[in-house]
Amino acid sequence: GFVLDPASGVVSAVCREALPTSRILIEAEFARHGPARAALDLEIVDFARGGFAMGHLEEIQPGRFMFLMHQPEAGSSAP
Numbered sequence: 001g002f003v004l005d006p007a008s009g010v011v012s013a014v015c016r017e018a019l020p021t022s023r024i025l026i027e028a029e030f031a032r033h034g035p036a037r038a039a040l041d042l043e044i045v046d047f048a049r050g051g052f053a054m055g056h057l058e059e060i061q062p063g064r065f066m067f068l069m070h071q072p073e074a075g076s077s078a079p
Contacts, residue, residue: 018046045069 002013002024011026021043028036045052047069056068 015044017044019044 002011004011021041024040024042026038026040030036050071052069052071054067055070056066058066060066
């Protein structure tokens with residue numbers, strides 16, 4: 001499942017298998033404002049399959065990384 005860190009607001013999860021796109025509804029309650037709602041479309045992809053290539057890797061905070069993956073078009077070479 002998903003875990004919310006109340007100090008940072010970061011939502012994290014550990015997935016054990018690929019899953020098709022699902023819509024997750026998120027609602028936050030604020031002490032000084034009304035609630036906020038958002039829908040998040042999430043797909044869990046097994047990057048070990050499908051010919052994915054690393055497009056970008058950045059350390060956004062010490063020990064925390066963001067990466068972008070892509071699937072090269074047929075006939076092109078991945079960087």
